Amino acid sequence: MEFAGLRVYAKAFKAVLMTKLEYRVDFAIGAFSAGALQLSGLLFLNVALQGLPTLGGWTLPEIVFLFGLTGAALGMSELCFNHLWSLPFYVVTGELDRLLLYPVRSLPFFLVTSPELHAFGNLFTGLALMGWAGWELQLSWWAAPLALWWMACGTIIYTGVLVVLFSLSFVFVGPKFSLPFIANHLLLASRYPLGIFPWAVKWGLIVIIPYGAFGFLPAHWLFHGGSLVWSVVLPGAAAFAVAVAGKLSWEAGLRRYESTGS
Amino acid sequence: MTPPEAGAKTASPVSDRGHPGLAGELRTGIVFVMRGLQTRLAYTGAYAWDAVAALMAFLSVILVWVHVSGKGGLPATLERSSLFAYLTFAYCLNFGIGTWLEFHMGRRVRTGLIATDLLKPIDFQWMQFCGFLGEVLPQCLIGGLILIMGMSVLPLAPFAGLGAQPLACLVSIAFAVALQFAICYGFGLVSFVTHFSYGAFALRTALHFMFSGMMGPLALFQPGLREWAAALPFAHILHTPASLMLGWARGGDAWMLIAQQAAWTLGLLLAGRLLLAFLIRRLVIQGG
Numbered sequence: 001m002e003f004a005g006l007r008v009y010a011k012a013f014k015a016v017l018m019t020k021l022e023y024r025v026d027f028a029i030g031a032f033s034a035g036a037l038q039l040s041g042l043l044f045l046n047v048a049l050q051g052l053p054t055l056g057g058w059t060l061p062e063i064v065f066l067f068g069l070t071g072a073a074l075g076m077s078e079l080c081f082n083h084l085w086s087l088p089f090y091v092v093t094g095e096l097d098r099l100l101l102y103p104v105r106s107l108p109f110f111l112v113t114s115p116e117l118h119a120f121g122n123l124f125t126g127l128a129l130m131g132w133a134g135w136e137l138q139l140s141w142w143a144a145p146l147a148l149w150w151m152a153c154g155t156i157i158y159t160g161v162l163v164v165l166f167s168l169s170f171v172f173v174g175p176k177f178s179l180p181f182i183a184n185h186l187l188l189a190s191r192y193p194l195g196i197f198p199w200a201v202k203w204g205l206i207v208i209i210p211y212g213a214f215g216f217l218p219a220h221w222l223f224h225g226g227s228l229v230w231s232v233v234l235p236g237a238a239a240f241a242v243a244v245a246g247k248l249s250w251e252a253g254l255r256r257y258e259s260t261g262s
Numbered sequence: 263m264t265p266p267e268a269g270a271k272t273a274s275p276v277s278d279r280g281h282p283g284l285a286g287e288l289r290t291g292i293v294f295v296m297r298g299l300q301t302r303l304a305y306t307g308a309y310a311w312d313a314v315a316a317l318m319a320f321l322s323v324i325l326v327w328v329h330v331s332g333k334g335g336l337p338a339t340l341e342r343s344s345l346f347a348y349l350t351f352a353y354c355l356n357f358g359i360g361t362w363l364e365f366h367m368g369r370r371v372r373t374g375l376i377a378t379d380l381l382k383p384i385d386f387q388w389m390q391f392c393g394f395l396g397e398v399l400p401q402c403l404i405g406g407l408i409l410i411m412g413m414s415v416l417p418l419a420p421f422a423g424l425g426a427q428p429l430a431c432l433v434s435i436a437f438a439v440a441l442q443f444a445i446c447y448g449f450g451l452v453s454f455v456t457h458f459s460y461g462a463f464a465l466r467t468a469l470h471f472m473f474s475g476m477m478g479p480l481a482l483f484q485p486g487l488r489e490w491a492a493a494l495p496f497a498h499i500l501h502t503p504a505s506l507m508l509g510w511a512r513g514g515d516a517w518m519l520i521a522q523q524a525a526w527t528l529g530l531l532l533a534g535r536l537l538l539a540f541l542i543r544r545l546v547i548q549g550g
Contacts, residue, residue: 023457025456026458026461029465030464032465033463033465036464036469037467037471039468040471043472043487044472044477044478047477047482047483047484048327048330048335048477048478049330050484051330051334051335051337052333055326055329116460118460177311178311178312178315179315181311181315181319182311182314182315185315185319185321186318188319188322189318189321189322192322196326197329198325
């Protein structure tokens, strides 16, 4: 019964994606622009590293791997779970009513029904950067499935953090809600080796908003050694914890939701 | 109702009002500025989150530079205090002129409301500029307050330019605001040919991050990249006003930079008008 129900989500996702892919110019501009945004961060890195050989002991290819991993996780989240960014507007206008009437679970259905075209730019740029870094660093073949696992965990972690923050829009009602942008900017900050940050920022990005659990810590194990547990178990555990937190905060937010009656 | 006689001139809802004239345009512009301001101030609680979100955007840049400068990675020509004074000013100005103009214009195009905007007896570009001013004025005020707070913490010596050439600094900041509008307006016009506004916004944001000086003084760029940045208008949004504030450009050099700002602003505004005239012919409004 549950697996039959999953077809609904897949069909809804595919229907919206096919609709958006009709706009080829938008797809081209969006994908290119998203890739350019990713690469702008690398440009900054290039400028900052002119006077130093490494950044906190991390070489350029290793940091590029972090960039790629974060970019790919961001791209997957935007491709599959991007509808969240419309939530504040839906709360204000009461458009969540029809979602709540559908015979589906509200959160996953809401998440999958607005794939973004520019996500392909982030995703492919991220994968390309990881591929280049892996080639430069002569990584073994088993790094590839591990990187995909980290990317999947990163997608869930980032989406979960956004769900928690966007759930606050049920409390702070308004068409514009800037708090989730903090989550996005912190994700971009986690592209750099967390060891160069003050300890409060470093542990905040590992424990509180656990972006470091899918990016910095596993990559640190890959390049500098450490426990295999950090690289395999921790990302999954962090993803599970954030997903549960997201689910609970969404349900708490929905209990406060009031329709507009229109 | 008696039909009009053949050949009689019928009243047109637009031509009856006629063009409001320069005074009318200015008065209407003030109305749009106030409307933008009221819309912005309707959600005052959002300002705090906006400022924090903007700071988070800068967080990685600042922390990377803290690390690099602490490890001796800065060139000898740039002092640490000057770098962080620059970054503080850049953050405050960047927050002040942050805008979602491309999304606003895109939404009006997608919903068809652009038709009412284009039919108004007021210049479309002027109307967008006034709305933009209403949006950024409170942000500029808050950015200024944050800068004053920052100057109370940071050493004041790097801000030598502000004391030596205050008029030039203010004029440069004013042109930076106008140039930001000119660039965002140009990218916003892409909405006339696309369905989604994100691509134009993201491309403008990427170019802004790379070449405006947001990631650091352009003097730190490699020579080739520095030439690219100098050839594009983005550097005149953050880097030029910062150069004047910090006294890196003084006297004739400062006014030459302001002249370049003015030239880019006027050129891009004119290009925006020509582009709109071209795109209007392609615009299709959904009836109903």
